[in-house]
Amino acid sequence: MxxxxxxxxxxxxxxxxxxxxxxxxxxxxxxxxxxxxxxxxxxxxxxxxxxxxxxxxxxxxxxxxxxxxxxxxxxxxxxxxxxxxxxxxxxxxxxxxxxxxxxxxxxxxxxxxxxxxxxxxxxxxxxxxxxxxxxxxxxxxxxxxxxxxxxxxxxxxxxxxxxxxxxxxENVSDEDAAQKSMQYLLFSYTTTDDSGESQTLSDDEKEALKTTAQAFDDRLKGGEDMETVASAAGLTAQTATFDSESTSPDKDLIAAADALTNEGDVTDIIETENGIYIAKLTSLLDREATDSKKESIxxxxxxxxxxxxxxxxxxxxxxxxxxxxxxxxxxxxxxxxxxxxxxxxxxxxxx
Structure with a gap:
């Protein structure tokens, strides 16, 4: 309407x-x-x-x-x-x-x-x-x-x-509005050359990137800080709040992060059409995002x-x-x- x-x-x-x-x-x-x-x-x-x-x-x-x-x-x-x-x-x-x-x-x-x-x-x-x-x-x-x-x-x-x-x-419980938060990394399949043109990685390059992402995943699961690990490799750790119905930044990333049960847990590498994701669950109940969701509901x-x-x-x-x-x-x-x-x-x- x-x-x-x-x-x-x-x-x-x-x-x-x-x-x-x-x-x-x-x-x-x-x-x-x-x-x-x-x-x-x-x-x-x-x-x-x-x-x-x-x-x-x-x-x-x-x-x-x-x-x-x-x-x-x-x-x-x-x-x-x-x-x-x-x-x-x-x-x-x-x-x-x-x-x-x-x-x-x-x-x-x-x-x-x-x-x-x-x-x-x-x-x-x-x-x-x-x-x-x-x-x-x-x-x-x-x-x-x-x-x-x-x-x-x-x-x-x-x-x-x-x-x-x-x-x-106007009563909405935390359970009904619960929003989680995560940090994540994207190892993109797309790069930009010196002329500014976008280039898609070859299959061999994607396999090499997968090996790199797996190494990062192992380090994060070993307890290293995501921002520190990402910065050292020239990457940027992104943040996002979500629930099971979220679709951004990627539905497969959301599904994997939502399956984590403890704060600090790290997903396995997640292969998607656009690249490879790794996520770390930072909160099972993000207060600010949850309150915002209540208002939205x-x-x-x-x-x-x-x-x-x-x-x-x-x-x-x-x-x-x-x-x-x-x-x-x-x-x-x-x-x-x-x-x-x-x-x-x-x-x-x-x-």
Missing amino acids: VRLAKRLAVLAVAGTLTATSLTGCGTINTDETVATVGDEKITLGVANFYARLQQAQYETYYASMMGTTAEEMWAKEASDDQTYEEQTKKSILENLENMYLVSQHASDYDVALTEEEQQAIKDAAAKFGEDNSDDVKKVVSGDEEEVAKVLELMTISNKMETAMEAGVD VSERKKEQYDSLLEQWKKDTKIKEEKKVWKKISFEKQGVTIKTSDTSDTSDSQN
């Missing part, structure tokens, strides 16, 4: 919008219906503003990280024969529908906007209008009504998430409860999407970015 993409309190959102200027051009009929959730209609104006906020973040922060332009990023094939734009827009619309659905159940949990939150939303919407030109507001459907509605949905959804996750059992329980409620509400509510209307919002044809001190109004329309 896809969770809400935005989980910010209203004041944080208000601050973001206050400092944000979006650029672009183009107009749409904001009164058209994109989807209906129960008896409530999602207008194209509200959907467009929410979608453009997400688009602005992708184009400003992620496109360059991917080494591509925004237009190229949106046109790239993602999965299931969908472009990155189609996949992203599908997720955005689902998130928006979820926010409407969650807000419709707010009264069940006595969740409502406080006077302070209502004023913060009103101020943020007005500030957005002041900070952006009429052309920009047309592109992103940034009239105060649309901005306020999106902020309202986001704020209620954030409060509802806390309410919907309440009551989850509680978070997962909360997520499951949240998702279960949302799924049930979806089954009980008729949701109808107007795909032709939703297609009128194009990321590839209409760029939208966040204006910062390092950027200018450089987004352009391809219409």
Whole structure:
């Protein structure tokens, strides 16, 4: 189940919008219906503003990280024969529908906007209008009504998430969350030559490496310190925490280390596709990692409860999407970015 993409309190959102200027051009009929959730209609104006906020973040922060332009990023094939734009827009619309659905159940949990939150939303919407030109507001459907509605949905959804996750059992025993720790060495089958190119060892070289690894294993089982032995050979002893279900750094390494019964025990050499491992069990109960796992388990329980409620509400509510209307919002044809001190109004329309 896809969770809400935005989980910010209203004041944080208000601050973001206050400092944000979006650029672009183009107009749409904001009164058209994109989807209906129960008896409530999602207008194209509200959907467009929410979608453009997400688009602005992708184009400003992620496109360059991917080494591509925004237009190229949106046109790239993602999965299931969908472009990155189609996949992203599908997720955005689902998130928006979820926010409407969650807000419709707010009264069940006595969740409502406080006077302070209502004023913060009103101020943020007005500030957005002041900070952006009429052309920009047309592109992103940034009239105060649309901005306020999106902020309202986001704020209620954030409060509802806390309410919907309440009551989850937060007691997790050490036994259920136990994490062990180990030190390990990897004798890799891959080397790097002087030119920086990776080279895979030949079969004879792998056999020689196996002999070397076995000698190390014998020394460690004899009581020598792993870091000392590794350093003398130009190797680095790595550390990891794990349980029986872990798969990183290697599932065969994990299985061998998990089979050790006493702290200080050393595995036999472990031959894998990538190289040869040796591990030393350093703790049967790593306190920090175990406590972190407990938090993870509680978070997962909360997520499951949240998702279960949302799924049930979806089954009980008729949701109808107007795909032709939703297609009128194009990321590839209409760029939208966040204006910062390092950027200018450089987004352009391809219409």
